[in-house]
Amino acid sequence: MVSEPVRIDVHAGSGASTIWIGDGVGDRAGTLLDAHHISSRRLVISSPLIWRLHGERLARALGGADPILVPDGERFKNLQSVSKIYDALVRAGADRGSAIVAVGGGVIGDTVGFAAATFLRGVTLVHVPTTLLAQVDSSIGGKVGVNLPLGKNLVGAFHQPAVVLIDPLLLSTLPRREFRSGLYEVVKYGMIASRDLFDRVSSNTKAIFARDPRVLAPAIVESCRIKADVVSKDEREGGLRRILNYGHTVGHALESVTKYRRFRHGEAIAYGMLAAADLAVSRGALAERERQALARLIAQLGPLPPVVDLPIADVLEAMTRDKKVVDGTLHFVIAIQIGATMTIDDVTEEEMREVLARLGLTR
Numbered sequence: 001m002v003s004e005p006v007r008i009d010v011h012a013g014s015g016a017s018t019i020w021i022g023d024g025v026g027d028r029a030g031t032l033l034d035a036h037h038i039s040s041r042r043l044v045i046s047s048p049l050i051w052r053l054h055g056e057r058l059a060r061a062l063g064g065a066d067p068i069l070v071p072d073g074e075r076f077k078n079l080q081s082v083s084k085i086y087d088a089l090v091r092a093g094a095d096r097g098s099a100i101v102a103v104g105g106g107v108i109g110d111t112v113g114f115a116a117a118t119f120l121r122g123v124t125l126v127h128v129p130t131t132l133l134a135q136v137d138s139s140i141g142g143k144v145g146v147n148l149p150l151g152k153n154l155v156g157a158f159h160q161p162a163v164v165l166i167d168p169l170l171l172s173t174l175p176r177r178e179f180r181s182g183l184y185e186v187v188k189y190g191m192i193a194s195r196d197l198f199d200r201v202s203s204n205t206k207a208i209f210a211r212d213p214r215v216l217a218p219a220i221v222e223s224c225r226i227k228a229d230v231v232s233k234d235e236r237e238g239g240l241r242r243i244l245n246y247g248h249t250v251g252h253a254l255e256s257v258t259k260y261r262r263f264r265h266g267e268a269i270a271y272g273m274l275a276a277a278d279l280a281v282s283r284g285a286l287a288e289r290e291r292q293a294l295a296r297l298i299a300q301l302g303p304l305p306p307v308v309d310l311p312i313a314d315v316l317e318a319m320t321r322d323k324k325v326v327d328g329t330l331h332f333v334i335a336i337q338i339g340a341t342m343t344i345d346d347v348t349e350e351e352m353r354e355v356l357a358r359l360g361l362t363r
């Protein structure tokens with residue numbers, strides 16, 4: 001079944017993006033970029049693994065020279081990789097009129113995106129996301145950046161991609177665990193903005209895992225619509241964009257105390273969503289049956305790495321170090337029903353301690 005790709009536009013302060021989503025969009029990359037008047041001097045940057053899997057098809061679609069390949073994986077999301085990219089761009093004769101096409105998951109997207117934001121003070125960027133997480137989240141919204149030895153995402157910029165080409169067929173090679181990691185972000189969009197999306201993931205889990213285009217593509221489209229809508233209204237996280245952090249307060253802390261080794265990002269967010277739902281129920285803001293629906297769905301998507309050995313004190317400490325602390329206040333997003341949220345900023349340490357204990361962490 002070949003259906004027409006779906007177009008979504010993002011209008012943010014730092015620039016506009018057009019997102020195209022559909023099976024086979026990757027094969028039409030050249031034509032689509034031409035239609036958006038993207039410079040024909042295109043430099044593709046990807047990772048050796050991704051290019052081995054999908055390079056032949058994408059090279060045919062994009063034409064032109066050999067890609068610049070940089071290793072991916074979180075430990076390569078750093079300034080050394082950015083520096084290597086700058087060198088390769090200079091050697092390839094890139095100039096202000098060139099366009100950089102980032103083909104990969106969130107690590108490639110963030111790293112290459114940061115290089116594009118800063119090389120010659122900024123050149124045109126195109127994202128071709130190849131993980132589910134990148135397709136529904138990291139390729140949209142213009143946040144780019146890398147890690148420092150002392151912390152994650154500490155260096156970055158806002159640089160909207162001119163075009164994002166999302167081809168769900170590229171996910172056919174994605175390992176199941178990586179796929180699930182992205183799926184938890186889809187569940188997040190359901191929790192913050194769309195009961196319909198939540199229900200569709202709940203009742204079509206098998207088809208989604210089978211990457212059935214009839215279910216998967218619409219779920220990606222709906223997720224992208226939600227993110228694009230939020231980013232268009234609040235690119236710089238003045239308020240509304242915070243809802244995208246649902247589940248991320250506890251999630252980021254879990255990732256940090258386990259040094260980014262135990263959890264895939266989405267897995268940590270799954271715990272974070274459970275914690276937020278528990279907190280909301282304990283405050284009488286969310287019905288218990290809604291929390292149970294979330295817990296059921298998360299259980300249905302597969303096992304999560306354990307948290308029982310993690311000391312609550314460490315997680316609390318990591319939470320207070322988080323960027324989401326503004327002027328000393330922790331802004332915590334909770335769902336008040338599936339599909340709607342509110343922000344609270346009076347969460348006490350004691351309350352958090354109880355929530356984390358109920359999640360199974362060590363007192």
Ligand SMILES: NC(=O)c1ccc[n+]([C@@H]2O[C@H](COP(=O)([O-])OP(=O)(O)OC[C@H]3O[C@@H](n4cnc5c(N)ncnc54)[C@H](O)[C@@H]3O)[C@@H](O)[C@H]2O)c1
Nearest residue numbers: 049073105106107108130131133134137138143170173174
């Ligand atoms: N910029 C943002 O707004 C934003 C939002 C969320 C997450 N992020 C960032 O995204 C990163 C995580 O991204 P990720 O989960 O995509 O991880 P990733 O980029 O590390 O990719 C995960 C793994 O999948 C492999 N892979 C990628 N595409 C594949 C494919 N089609 N088939 C087979 N294997 C494939 C990669 O080689 C890698 O080993 C984190 O660094 C996070 O900070 C950024």
Ligand SMILES: [Zn+2]
Nearest residue numbers: 185248265269
């Ligand atoms: Zn996330």
